[in-house]
Amino acid sequence: MTEIDARGAATGTEDRSRPRAVLPALCATQITSWGIVFYAFPVLNPQITADTGWSAGATTAAFSLALLISAFAGIRVGRIIDHRGPRTVMTAGSVVGVLGILVIAAAPNLPVFFAGWVLAGFAMAATFYQPAFAAITHWWAPDHVRALTIVTLAGGLASTLFAPLTAALAEHLSWRATYAVLAVVLAAVTIPAHALALRAPWPPAPSPSMAHAGASAEEAARSRPFRVLAVALTLSAFAVSAVVVALVPLLLERGYSTSEAAWALGLGGAGQTLGRTLYATLARRTAVTARTTTLIALGGLTTAALAITPGPYALLIALSIIVGMVRGNLTLLQATAITDRWGTTHYGRLSGLLAAPTTTASALAPFAGAALAIRLGGYPQLFGALAAVSVIASVAALRAAPRSTVPGR
Numbered sequence: 338m339t340e341i342d343a344r345g346a347a348t349g350t351e352d353r354s355r356p357r358a359v360l361p362a363l364c365a366t367q368i369t370s371w372g373i374v375f376y377a378f379p380v381l382n383p384q385i386t387a388d389t390g391w392s393a394g395a396t397t398a399a400f401s402l403a404l405l406i407s408a409f410a411g412i413r414v415g416r417i418i419d420h421r422g423p424r425t426v427m428t429a430g431s432v433v434g435v436l437g438i439l440v441i442a443a444a445p446n447l448p449v450f451f452a453g454w455v456l457a458g459f460a461m462a463a464t465f466y467q468p469a470f471a472a473i474t475h476w477w478a479p480d481h482v483r484a485l486t487i488v489t490l491a492g493g494l495a496s497t498l499f500a501p502l503t504a505a506l507a508e509h510l511s512w513r514a515t516y517a518v519l520a521v522v523l524a525a526v527t528i529p530a531h532a533l534a535l536r537a538p539w540p541p542a543p544s545p546s547m548a549h550a551g552a553s554a555e556e557a558a559r560s561r562p563f564r565v566l567a568v569a570l571t572l573s574a575f576a577v578s579a580v581v582v583a584l585v586p587l588l589l590e591r592g593y594s595t596s597e598a599a600w601a602l603g604l605g606g607a608g609q610t611l612g613r614t615l616y617a618t619l620a621r622r623t624a625v626t627a628r629t630t631t632l633i634a635l636g637g638l639t640t641a642a643l644a645i646t647p648g649p650y651a652l653l654i655a656l657s658i659i660v661g662m663v664r665g666n667l668t669l670l671q672a673t674a675i676t677d678r679w680g681t682t683h684y685g686r687l688s689g690l691l692a693a694p695t696t697t698a699s700a701l702a703p704f705a706g707a708a709l710a711i712r713l714g715g716y717p718q719l720f721g722a723l724a725a726v727s728v729i730a731s732v733a734a735l736r737a738a739p740r741s742t743v744p745g746r
Contacts, residue, residue, distance in 0.1 A: 359476060360484060362534030363469045364491035366431070369526040370464045371492055372499025373519045374434050374457055380503040384512040391447055399447075399454040401700045406458025407465065408696035414462050415471060415689030422539035423472040424531065430463025431527035435520050442516035464527065466492065467692050470672045471685040475540050482617050485672050493610040493665070557679045558690050566629075566678075566737035567694055570671055572730035573633045575698035576723040577664055579706035580640055581605075583723075584657065586707075587716035591647055601657045608661025615662070616669040625677040626738040630731050632670055635663045637727025644720035671695065678738075 378400050386393050417426050437456030444450035462468075469488055477484040499519075506515040557563055584605065588598035619628060639660045646652060675687045710719040 356476065356534075356537035358534040359472065359537065360487060362530040363472065363488050366427075366464065366527045366530050367466070367469055367488055367492040368495045368498060369523060370431070370434065370460075371495035372502075373438065373523045374460060374464075376496045376499050377503045377516070377519055380500050381507060381512045381515060384507055388512060391450070395447055396450070397703075399451045401704070402451065403454040403458035403461060404700035405697055406455060407461035408693045408700065410459050410462035411467050411692050411696070412686070412689040414468055415685035415687070415692075417685070418468055418471045418475075419683060419685035422475075422535070423468050424535035426463050427468055427472075427535060428528060428531040430460045430468070431523070431531050434460030434464060434527070435524045438516055438520040438523060442513045442520065464531075466668075466672070467688055468685075471688060472535065474672075474676055474684045476537070481676065482620050482669070482673060485669055486613055486617055489613050489665070489668055489672070490610055493606065493613065496606060557683065557687055562678065562737050563687070563691075565733055566674060567691055569629070569633060569730045569733040569737055570674070570691065571694040571698045572726050572733065573636060573667060574695040575702050575705070576640065576726045576730070577636055577667060578699040578702035579723055580643070580660065580720065581664070582703040583706050583710065583716055583719060584643070584660075586710070587643065587720060588653065590716050593650065593653075597650060601654055604654055605657040605661035605664075608658035609665035609668075610661075611658075612662030612665030613669060616666050619666065620669075620673065625674075626735065629670060629674070629737065630734040632663060632666050633727055633734055634731035636660075636667065637724045637731060639663055640720050640727060641724035644717050644724060 382393065382396055382400075385391065385396055414426055414430075433456050437453050437460055440453030440456060441450060442453075444453055466489070470485060473484045473488060474481045503515060503519065506518055510518065581602075584602050585595075585598040588601055589595065593601075623631070639656060642656050643653070643660065646656060671691070672688075674691060675684050679687060706719060706723070709722060710716050713719055713722060
């Protein structure tokens with residue numbers, strides 16, 4: 338098994354068709370899908386609980402259930418995309434997403450509310466980053482890193498655009514009416530974009546040389562490097578997700594206002610966008626194992642810095658931005674992890690298998706982080722523990738290189 342270069346393909350790769358409409362369409366659908374199916378919920382949840390009397394724990398559990406369903410449904414979605422392309426599955430996912438949001442909006446009780454989020458979970462699996470990454474990787478390799486960066490930059494704008502929009506709608510409408518309006522927007526943008534822009538011929542599977550000596554998806558998934566990589570990225574995802582959710586409570590515990598804590602979190606999101614612009618250069622100049630280990634370790638280092646730094650506020654803002662930059666690079670690191678090691682032949686399936694445990698960890702991190710903070714005696718202690726988790730993940734990443742690599746890589 339060979340390790341391909343940072344551009345994502347071995348020497349001699351044939352040129353692939355790159356339909357012009359795909360990239361702008363996926364940018365638009367990622368912004369809209371993430372903004373409505375994911376980011377609208379934390380904005381509307383206080384209004385949901387106040388209006389219905391349902392507990393915040395129950396409504397958040399429904400949202401987390403959607404993330405868990407997305408994690409495991411993504412495996413099947415990846416396999417379908419490998420064989421048939423993204424058009425059908427992403428278009429169907431958009432339709433299911435609209436139906437899910439409408440069910441949530443109309444839910445008269447918690448069981449129906451949960452049912453709506455179950456549908457939303459399947460929609461996430463079929464429309465979020467993983468299927469988009471599979472489409473881009475197949476159509477754009479060997480220049481997929483640049484295209485992936487563009488799409489993730491667009492996706493990073495989802496909260497910037499839709500959190501304020503959702504809040505503005507909620508000031509004049511009920512949460513149910515707000516979700517109904519957002520469902521119309523979701524349908525108008527994503528269904529035609531996926532149906533019309535993803536019609537280009539699906540590239541044939543790469544030659545055996547591209548597939549690294551003909552390794553099958555099953556062989557790659559059972560290999561020790563794949564399993565160790567999954568462990569490393571899962572631990573990292575848990576730590577990163579817990580840090581994002583716990584940053585506001587950390588700053589509140591240290592005496593900062595809610596507004597100051599929110600600004601720190603928001604500027605961390607800006608750092609995430611900035612970090613993604615740097616990934617292509619990083620990928621060209623580093624080997625995949627060194628890149629993986631370093632980025633995960635930097636996640637731990639920045640988390641430890643937050644754990645031991647009580648202030649001043651400007652320094653905490655700077656740290657939050659740096660944490661966001663690392664987080665943005667980690668998103669692209671996972672997007673390219675399969676092609677950097679096993680090529681593009683089984684990208685959809687292997688990417689789905691890799692995303693299942695990481696998405697599960699991300700879904701569980703908010704609850705686990707809050708529980709650990711109580712047990713450990715506070716949020717600084719939690720951040721110290723999360724830094725240790727990242728260190729363990731970076732050590733595991735050292736063992737995730739394929740057994741046979743190109744010399745010097």
